[in-house]
Amino acid sequence: MRDVAALAGVSVKTVSRVVNEESGVKADVRARVLAAATRLDYRHNLAASNLRRSRARTGVVGVLVQDLGNSFSASLVRALEDAWRDRGLMVLAASLDEAAEREQQIVENLITRRVDGLVIVPASPRHDYLAPEIRAGLPVVFADRLPRGIDTDSVTTDNRRGAFLAINHLVHVGHRRIAVLTDAPSIATAEERISGVQDALAAHGREGTLDLLHTGIRSEADAEAAVRALMAEPSPPTAIFAARNVLAQGSVRALAEMGLRHSVALVGFDDFPLAQLLDPPLTVVRQDVARLARLVGTRLLERLDGDTSAPIHEIIKPTLIARGSGEIPPS
Amino acid sequence: MRDVAALAGVSVKTVSRVVNEESGVKADVRARVLAAATRLDYRHNLAASNLRRSRARTGVVGVLVQDLGNSFSASLVRALEDAWRDRGLMVLAASLDEAAEREQQIVENLITRRVDGLVIVPASPRHDYLAPEIRAGLPVVFADRLPRGIDTDSVTTDNRRGAFLAINHLVHVGHRRIAVLTDAPSIATAEERISGVQDALAAHGREGTLDLLHTGIRSEADAEAAVRALMAEPSPPTAIFAARNVLAQGSVRALAEMGLRHSVALVGFDDFPLAQLLDPPLTVVRQDVARLARLVGTRLLERLDGDTSAPIHEIIKPTLIARGSGEIPPS
DNA sequence: TTGAAAGCGGTACCAG
DNA sequence: CTGGTACCGCTTTCAA
Numbered sequence: 001m002r003d004v005a006a007l008a009g010v011s012v013k014t015v016s017r018v019v020n021e022e023s024g025v026k027a028d029v030r031a032r033v034l035a036a037a038t039r040l041d042y043r044h045n046l047a048a049s050n051l052r053r054s055r056a057r058t059g060v061v062g063v064l065v066q067d068l069g070n071s072f073s074a075s076l077v078r079a080l081e082d083a084w085r086d087r088g089l090m091v092l093a094a095s096l097d098e099a100a101e102r103e104q105q106i107v108e109n110l111i112t113r114r115v116d117g118l119v120i121v122p123a124s125p126r127h128d129y130l131a132p133e134i135r136a137g138l139p140v141v142f143a144d145r146l147p148r149g150i151d152t153d154s155v156t157t158d159n160r161r162g163a164f165l166a167i168n169h170l171v172h173v174g175h176r177r178i179a180v181l182t183d184a185p186s187i188a189t190a191e192e193r194i195s196g197v198q199d200a201l202a203a204h205g206r207e208g209t210l211d212l213l214h215t216g217i218r219s220e221a222d223a224e225a226a227v228r229a230l231m232a233e234p235s236p237p238t239a240i241f242a243a244r245n246v247l248a249q250g251s252v253r254a255l256a257e258m259g260l261r262h263s264v265a266l267v268g269f270d271d272f273p274l275a276q277l278l279d280p281p282l283t284v285v286r287q288d289v290a291r292l293a294r295l296v297g298t299r300l301l302e303r304l305d306g307d308t309s310a311p312i313h314e315i316i317k318p319t320l321i322a323r324g325s326g327e328i329p330p331s
Numbered sequence: 332m333r334d335v336a337a338l339a340g341v342s343v344k345t346v347s348r349v350v351n352e353e354s355g356v357k358a359d360v361r362a363r364v365l366a367a368a369t370r371l372d373y374r375h376n377l378a379a380s381n382l383r384r385s386r387a388r389t390g391v392v393g394v395l396v397q398d399l400g401n402s403f404s405a406s407l408v409r410a411l412e413d414a415w416r417d418r419g420l421m422v423l424a425a426s427l428d429e430a431a432e433r434e435q436q437i438v439e440n441l442i443t444r445r446v447d448g449l450v451i452v453p454a455s456p457r458h459d460y461l462a463p464e465i466r467a468g469l470p471v472v473f474a475d476r477l478p479r480g481i482d483t484d485s486v487t488t489d490n491r492r493g494a495f496l497a498i499n500h501l502v503h504v505g506h507r508r509i510a511v512l513t514d515a516p517s518i519a520t521a522e523e524r525i526s527g528v529q530d531a532l533a534a535h536g537r538e539g540t541l542d543l544l545h546t547g548i549r550s551e552a553d554a555e556a557a558v559r560a561l562m563a564e565p566s567p568p569t570a571i572f573a574a575r576n577v578l579a580q581g582s583v584r585a586l587a588e589m590g591l592r593h594s595v596a597l598v599g600f601d602d603f604p605l606a607q608l609l610d611p612p613l614t615v616v617r618q619d620v621a622r623l624a625r626l627v628g629t630r631l632l633e634r635l636d637g638d639t640s641a642p643i644h645e646i647i648k649p650t651l652i653a654r655g656s657g658e659i660p661p662s
Numbered sequence: 663t664t665g666a667a668a669g670c671g672g673t674a675c676c677a678g
Numbered sequence: 679c680t681g682g683t684a685c686c687g688c689t690t691t692c693a694a
Contacts, residue, residue, distance in 0.1 A: 001672065017680085024680085041463045045445065045671055046444050047389075047445060048672045051672065052671090052686040052687095056686095074399055074405035077399050078398065081425065106421075109419075112375050113389075114377075249608070345663090356663075375688090376688070378687085379686070379688045382687080
């Protein structure tokens with residue numbers, strides 16, 4: 001900047017004015033400065049500029065999701081990007097893969113980078129570690145899963161109701177032996193979904209009959225193996241509820257390989273782009289990711305704009321989309 | 332930092348030493364500093380620290396893809412993240428949606444943030460604008476599409492060969508009326524794929540018979556509409572080559588709605604997670620995204636580590652995965 | 663092992 | 679409309 005100033009024959013302050021498009025610089029001076037900047041390949045340094053600036057903004061929001069490669073995470077990030085583009089906010093993204101330590105570590109790293117805000121699909125069971133940051137005014141919005149140990153904005157799905165819808169649907173179709181595939185119950189979302197399953201069974205006078213619950217199923221491969229094992233048992237289930245999209249995909253894979261696609265009912269949680277094109281089309285409990293992302297994006301912007309009201313917890317109602325796989329009757 | 336120093340009764344320099352885990356600080360002093368830092372909720376400021384540091388590194392790499400919501404882009408970003416995690420590099424991601432201006436604009440913005448490097452799946456036709464940055468030593472790796480107007484590292488797929496494989500396959504199955512769906516030829520990748528189609532037709536003595544080429548098909552919806560229109564014509568094609576993954580998905584959707592899934596052959600370009608589970612399973616030309624990402628990630632790391640040799644252009648060979656949809660014979 | 667002072671690239675504040 | 683000077687938060691350099 002000093003070089004540019006020298007070449008243009010002005011002070012650094014004037015260069016600063018031009019670079020920041022402040023008013024009050026004569027056109028010819030402006031032109032000279034711009035010319036000098038171009039000639040010297042000058043590049044403004046945002047970090048340095050923010051250092052002295054009073055209300056500094058990096059224009060970066062940290063977004064922590066489970067797996068950027070998963071359609072749920074990817075859609076979320078994409079929608080946030082769109083929601084923030086015209087505000088000039090960029091997304092610094094990271095996958096957590098359900099690793100609690102990674103979450104804390106990355107958050108710490110992001111704080112060090114002075115991100116303007118944080119969107120978190122948490123992997124850790126408690127989030128007390130964020131308390132100082134939130135107290136200091138950092139906007140933090142939890143997505144898809146609720147914060148624990150602190151109170152901050154969140155946008156989540158009614159997981160309990162979603163699972164209820166799924167099981168209720170299968171029971172109505174006539175199923176009695178329903179296998180449930182889900183993550184470890186230590187993950188809040190999984191726990192809520194299990195509760196929903198129990199609600200549905202209770203509603204049909206079948207409390208405590210959840211003998212086919214398989215927890216700790218974390219990946220597509222896990223689900224595939226679990227379904228294979230299940231179907232090989234003496235009295236296999238006639239229906240499966242896979243409580244996360246990759247688990248549904250693994251289930252479809254296993255059923256396809258075993259030639260059971262059209263004889264075992266399957267309902268997934270989370271819709272995904274091609275669910276409708278599978279054979280049979282997959283019945284799912286859909287949570288509206290676009291809506292979720294929109295709400296999250298808006299909430300963060302409002303906090304960024306100075307809204308300091310009490311934390312808001314928004315809950316999205318899931319809906320059941322019957323497409324075929326969930327309507328297969330028990331054999 | 333000054334406050335921490337005061338509270339701990341040491342100089343700022345000593346605090347700096349502790350924060351950066353430099354050796355040569357007595358344990359008790361270290362402990363005092365740490366305690367003071369905790370009590371004051373001190374957070375190290377990476378930007379400020381980099382300002383004076385000699386070989387400053389922000390630890391951020393800008394990754395520009397077409398659409399983070401698309402499985403190709405998402406997988407690429409995810410794999411890069413993994414490749415860089417233990418080096419402490421984070422990904423600042425952005426979607427371009429084939430908008431050339433956005434590409435330049437975002438790159439400019441990222442330069443301002445002093446990213447350590449750039450990975451670009453370009454949207455713009457020429458990249459001269461990057462010349463000064465590359466000259467200044469910024470590592471830039473192009474992925475999936477070649478740079479034009481400048482010379483810098485790239486990792487791309489042999490698109491021409493991929494398209495050749497697809498058409499060749501369909502011709503061998505017996506097809507003569509093959510529709511080709513692709514992006515505008517102004518996109519280099521699309522152009523190469525069209526060349527590949529022509530190669531294949533020529534190889535079968537059918538030069539110039541490319542009467543069913545449909546360019547400018549940009550989205551899943553475009554593809555769906557195009558296929559609907561095609562199949563409604565007096566003498567519809569007996570096979571379709573959809574030269575990008577979303578176009579294949581749109582085609583499947585259209586064929587499914589028209590009840591033609593099992594009577595019209597379809598080959599896609601780019602594999603995606605559920606292609607195998609569609610009905611019929613989708614035959615595709617696969618480009619190994621994981622491999623692509625690995626090569627891109629490695630190349631960038633090497634440049635970051637000071638490799639200043641001439642730009643390297645790696646080309647990945649695509650393979651045809653026959654799964655069913657591409658083996659449907661002409662009716 | 664520790665500290666003082668200069669300086670990184672830029673902006674704030676106030677004077678001219 | 680333009681410039682001078684202090685200073686942002688931290689590291690470098692060199693002296694103690």
